[in-house]
Amino acid sequence: MIIYPKRINKLNYKENLKNPKTFYGLDTNIKFCKKCTYSNQKPTSEKEYKHKRDTKKNTLLFDHEGICYACRILEKKEKIDWDLRKHQLKKLCDKFRSRNGNYDCLVPGSGGKDSFYAAYKLKYEFGMNPLTVTWSPHLYTDWGWKNFNSWIGAGFANYLLTPNGKTHRILTRLALEKLFHPFQPFMLGQQHFPPRAAIQLFKIPLVFYGDMNAEFGSPDDYNDPSRNSKFFSTKKKSDILIAGTSLEELVRKYEVSKQDLLPFMPLQNSELKNSVLHVHYLGYYLKWHPQECYYFAADKGGFQASPERTAGTYSKYNSIDDKLDDFHYYTTYIKFGIGRATYDSAQEIRNKEINREEGIALVKKFDGEFPERFSKEIFDYLSINKKKFPKAYKNFEQPIMDLKYFNLLSDKFRSPHIWKFCKNKWKLRKTVWN
Numbered sequence: 177m178i179i180y181p182k183r184i185n186k187l188n189y190k191e192n193l194k195n196p197k198t199f200y201g202l203d204t205n206i207k208f209c210k211k212c213t214y215s216n217q218k219p220t221s222e223k224e225y226k227h228k229r230d231t232k233k234n235t236l237l238f239d240h241e242g243i244c245y246a247c248r249i250l251e252k253k254e255k256i257d258w259d260l261r262k263h264q265l266k267k268l269c270d271k272f273r274s275r276n277g278n279y280d281c282l283v284p285g286s287g288g289k290d291s292f293y294a295a296y297k298l299k300y301e302f303g304m305n306p307l308t309v310t311w312s313p314h315l316y317t318d319w320g321w322k323n324f325n326s327w328i329g330a331g332f333a334n335y336l337l338t339p340n341g342k343t344h345r346i347l348t349r350l351a352l353e354k355l356f357h358p359f360q361p362f363m364l365g366q367q368h369f370p371p372r373a374a375i376q377l378f379k380i381p382l383v384f385y386g387d388m389n390a391e392f393g394s395p396d397d398y399n400d401p402s403r404n405s406k407f408f409s410t411k412k413k414s415d416i417l418i419a420g421t422s423l424e425e426l427v428r429k430y431e432v433s434k435q436d437l438l439p440f441m442p443l444q445n446s447e448l449k450n451s452v453l454h455v456h457y458l459g460y461y462l463k464w465h466p467q468e469c470y471y472f473a474a475d476k477g478g479f480q481a482s483p484e485r486t487a488g489t490y491s492k493y494n495s496i497d498d499k500l501d502d503f504h505y506y507t508t509y510i511k512f513g514i515g516r517a518t519y520d521s522a523q524e525i526r527n528k529e530i531n532r533e534e535g536i537a538l539v540k541k542f543d544g545e546f547p548e549r550f551s552k553e554i555f556d557y558l559s560i561n562k563k564k565f566p567k568a569y570k571n572f573e574q575p576i577m578d579l580k581y582f583n584l585l586s587d588k589f590r591s592p593h594i595w596k597f598c599k600n601k602w603k604l605r606k607t608v609w610n
């Protein structure tokens with residue numbers, strides 16, 4: 177039974193506590209990168225399908241000079257021989273280019289600026305025949321849907337996989353309850369479905385993702401163009417958790433079928449072994465610059481920034497197609513003290529769009545803003561009503577989600593080493609600006 181969230185004990189969040197508790201295995205000593213706005217609380221990519229509430233997080237590494245791994249990677253990027261890399265890409269494309277009328281590479285994406293850039297470059301500059309594949313957002317924004325169609329309109333075939341809407345909803349609610357990570361089911365689909373589709377649906381041996389995880393601070397090998405298969409495959413099916421819940425429990429209690437779970441699932445190692453699959457980052461071969469991707473997509477395909485500022489940040493062109501995205505970054509703010517303005521500013525500082533002082537001012541102004549704009553629709557989406565979910569709803573003490581519920585639940589995920597409660601307000605114990 178998922179019980180209604182109880183009020184937490186505020187004594188754990190007093191202002192001058194000596195050793196406040198720490199959740200998620202985070203570093204008790206909060207530090208900020210000297211070059212950008214990231215803190216050492218930022219989790220790095222991991223196997224999403226193993227994630228439980230008490231999983232110890234891997235976090236962004238800092239070196240002895242107090243600089244984060246993502247910033248160091250960007251320094252390395254300046255020294256790369258990009259002509260050589262381009263030549264390597266050409267050779268790779270020559271090897272895989274189709275001569276038999278099949279598509280020869282798969283480009284996963286939403287039709288946002290990065291996937292637009294990737295597909296366009298591969299097709300029009302490198303002479304490839306890409307099939308684009310999209311894992312549908314939970315709830316498309318109007319502009320996200322328009323951009324998706326502009327992408328297709330720029331000369332690409334697309335395969336849109338929309339998972340069973342009821343399954344996606346129930347998984348999203350469970351991921352919120354158990355992990356405070358409502359975006360997890362979407363991320364699972366985004367990571368697992370394209371490699372699965374490449375092998376099982378399309379028989380296309382080459383998949384291109386865009387920018388490299390390492391650029392956001394994941395300690396992956398920056399000198400390896402391929403995406404580590406641990407992110408989309410697993411040895412044992414019995415280990416898999418989706419929304420922090422075992423497959424058996426999902427089927428038994430929540431009206432979810434095995435068939436509908438399949439697109440969320442990582443491949444089995446055995447399935448991978450018997451096939452030829454190369455999953456590469458285009459960002460290894462081409463110098464990735466997010467703002468340039470935006471201008472490129474706007475120029476070549478009519479990509480449009482969102483007409484309004486994205487909640488929790490100042491930007492208008494980053495990851496704007498899913499209404500639930502606002503809540504994703506709000507939950508990272510609650511769990512790690514890192515909101516969307518931190519993510520956006522850190523990236524723009526590294527790419528020299530803004531300086532650190534400007535970045536810090538933006539974080540101070542926007543980070544952690546409650547995403548009001550789609551909240552009613554999202555609470556409806558997260559509500560497991562009796563009519564639509566005649567069996568699953570019984571597992572929730574309170575099936576209907578509302579703001580009060582959401583706020584009580586948020587508090588359960590605030591780590592006392594990050595948060596203090598004083599004068600009736602939640603405040604970060606440490607911020608990038610003081």
Ligand SMILES: [Zn+2]
Binds near residue numbers: 209245246
């Ligand atoms: Zn940094």
